[in-house]
Amino acid sequence: GAEATGLLLNTTANVPVLRNSGAIRATSTGGQHDARAVVDLSGRLALVENSGTLQATVTGETVTGRAVALDLSANATGAVVRQAKVASTDAPRIQGDVRFGAGADRLELMAGMLEGALSFGAGEDVFVLDGGATARARLSDADGRLAVDIRNGRLALTNTEAVAVS
Numbered sequence: 001g002a003e004a005t006g007l008l009l010n011t012t013a014n015v016p017v018l019r020n021s022g023a024i025r026a027t028s029t030g031g032q033h034d035a036r037a038v039v040d041l042s043g044r045l046a047l048v049e050n051s052g053t054l055q056a057t058v059t060g061e062t063v064t065g066r067a068v069a070l071d072l073s074a075n076a077t078g079a080v081v082r083q084a085k086v087a088s089t090d091a092p093r094i095q096g097d098v099r100f101g102a103g104a105d106r107l108e109l110m111a112g113m114l115e116g117a118l119s120f121g122a123g124e125d126v127f128v129l130d131g132g133a134t135a136r137a138r139l140s141d142a143d144g145r146l147a148v149d150i151r152n153g154r155l156a157l158t159n160t161e162a163v164a165v166s
Contacts, residue, residue, distance in 0.1 A: 003033040003065075006056075013042040021086060023053040028067075031060020036068040037096060043074035051086040056096030056116075069096030069116055078103030078123060084110035084131065100125065102142075109133035109153065120146050129153030139163050 006026040009015050018038065028035035035056040038048070048070065056067040072079045079100060083092045092112030097119065100107075104123040110131040117138040118127070123145065129135060130151040139146075139157055144164040148155070157163065 002028070002030075004028045004035045005039055006037040007039070008036075009038075009040045009042050009045060011041045013040070013044065015040075015042070015045055017047045017049070018045060019049045020054060021052045021090075023055065025053065025055045025057075027057045027059065028065050029059050031058060031063040031065060033065045034058070034068060035065065035096070036071055038069070039071040041074050043076060043101065045072060045075065046077070046079050048072075048079070048081045050081070050083045050094065051090045051092050051111075053092070054094045054096070067096040067116065068099065069094045070098045072105070073099045073101045073119075073121065075101035075105075076103050078105050080106045080108070082108045082110065083112055083114070083133070084108075085112070109135055129155055139165070141165070 004026040006024045026035040037054045037056045054069045056069045058065040058067045094114040097117040099119045102121045106126045108128045114135040120141040122143045125146045128149045133153040136156045148165045
């Protein structure tokens, strides 16, 4: 197997908004390489709206590769990821890690599920769970300025270390 990428925005891309109502997937077999569903190298992707599936999967006997659903780590000004139902039949999900950059980022799970590591960079970040959404995640924040707002949802942390949130 080799590294797999579903959607790649190169350094010169100018795509400020991504709306997904279908499926963007990447799968890497063999276990040694990363699978990345969406990668923004430009740092210009400021809004991701998901009512479908963003999924990265790494399979094999010995898995050392990372499954990254959404990589926005090049964004230094802040990004918003919003997952919600558009139609009543939607079952939105993010499976794989979500990586934010150095700006003030916001993750809003208003429906569906998320499973993977959530990595917030520097900046005053916000994580909102509402609409019955569920998240099973390893949570990290580069500077300890992450506000977590659980309104109507469920968060199961897989961290083995303490996490500073407000």
